[in-house]
Amino acid sequence: MNVDVLLGLQWGDEGKGKVVDVLAPDYQIIARFQGGPNAGHTLEFEQCKHVLHIIPSGVFRSDCINVIGNGVVIDPIIFEKEIADLTPYCPNIYKNLLISKRAHLILPTHRLLDAAYEAEKGNAKIGSTLKGIGPTYTDKISRNGLRVGDILNYDFKTKYKELKNKHIQILNILNFQFQLDEEEKKWFESIKIIQKFSLINSEIEINKFITEEKKILAEGAQGTMLDIDFGSYPFVTSSNTVCAGTCTGLGVAPSKIGNVYGLFKAYCTRVGSGPFPTELNDEAGERLRKAGKEFGATTGRPRRCGWIDMVALKYSVMLNGVTGLIMTKADVLSNFDEIKAAVSYSVDGKIIENIPYDLSNNIMPVFSVFKGWKTDISKCKKPNQLPIELLKYVRFIEDYVKVPVIMISVGSDRNAIINLRYT
Numbered sequence: 001m002n003v004d005v006l007l008g009l010q011w012g013d014e015g016k017g018k019v020v021d022v023l024a025p026d027y028q029i030i031a032r033f034q035g036g037p038n039a040g041h042t043l044e045f046e047q048c049k050h051v052l053h054i055i056p057s058g059v060f061r062s063d064c065i066n067v068i069g070n071g072v073v074i075d076p077i078i079f080e081k082e083i084a085d086l087t088p089y090c091p092n093i094y095k096n097l098l099i100s101k102r103a104h105l106i107l108p109t110h111r112l113l114d115a116a117y118e119a120e121k122g123n124a125k126i127g128s129t130l131k132g133i134g135p136t137y138t139d140k141i142s143r144n145g146l147r148v149g150d151i152l153n154y155d156f157k158t159k160y161k162e163l164k165n166k167h168i169q170i171l172n173i174l175n176f177q178f179q180l181d182e183e184e185k186k187w188f189e190s191i192k193i194i195q196k197f198s199l200i201n202s203e204i205e206i207n208k209f210i211t212e213e214k215k216i217l218a219e220g221a222q223g224t225m226l227d228i229d230f231g232s233y234p235f236v237t238s239s240n241t242v243c244a245g246t247c248t249g250l251g252v253a254p255s256k257i258g259n260v261y262g263l264f265k266a267y268c269t270r271v272g273s274g275p276f277p278t279e280l281n282d283e284a285g286e287r288l289r290k291a292g293k294e295f296g297a298t299t300g301r302p303r304r305c306g307w308i309d310m311v312a313l314k315y316s317v318m319l320n321g322v323t324g325l326i327m328t329k330a331d332v333l334s335n336f337d338e339i340k341a342a343v344s345y346s347v348d349g350k351i352i353e354n355i356p357y358d359l360s361n362n363i364m365p366v367f368s369v370f371k372g373w374k375t376d377i378s379k380c381k382k383p384n385q386l387p388i389e390l391l392k393y394v395r396f397i398e399d400y401v402k403v404p405v406i407m408i409s410v411g412s413d414r415n416a417i418i419n420l421r422y423t
Contacts, residue, residue: 071249
């Protein structure tokens, strides 16, 4: 049995949490393969909103095993709060959540370093979530990091102190003022919560599940255009958000990847700094923000909004080997007379149809224009209830990227999704 993958194709915030929750009944295992508390996967059901940062989005399904893979970075303090918030809704959470011993730990000083580095950049700051993600992955790559498995060893506190002291030296060089004692105390208390869970060799367990023909869904965080290698560098996250990250973040062979589901909004958003070719700094952009409630689930920051970027979407589909597209937030466009889609870029007067090396260069999007549907679609349950204008927009996207749209989300609730696979 192969591992299916679900990931974002834009700059994150595509609605992965909701869609994983919708797909979860078809799977026995949901596994996160990268990122950390910089993610904010939102689920809404029974008139209640839940935001997951580290824990996989299958946690609300009582018969589903959830795995935090080796590619994830974990802040114990945030993890403890997330567990406390979820326990009333997920009584089996201590049984159904497994944590990789190879996942790296975010120390309090990692978050301090994140803030110090961002402050040092001044006007060139990248818009970090300040959760310590980048410094933690830096320590991982430089072979200085602490991993979940280390908390089981007798010399854990010694390793912690050595790494902390390295961080303090850097903070002092940067003249960054900080208080550590209270956060450090909380951190060690939260480590005790992690110790209550099953800490596993996740690559062994995942491959055992594959051998046993269990159905597995790998859940990505952020989006393809934030990938450390292929995104809008340097305004990116610190992990591989593309499908290949599943292999390194869970220990899965490339030959074991099955379907790849790519999520995209019917328009585009971005949080933080960095290039955004189709951004709307006008009344239309503000309407998108208000209608879509575009504020970061993790940071609370207002998201930048713009029309869909088909050049970037086609690039993401190529990188990930997407087999099926899922469109989210189609309902947000319901009040627009016309809808635009960038089909190419104009760079210094030359038309290009591929992502350039540097998205920050003088890029002007070239748009195609579509008639809006001007009707409420949030109550639609079947494809034949959708307006023809929306279906034409969907067909255009399919023709452009050569991959079918298999689902459309028409509202925030877990039930507000229409399956197109059987039309």
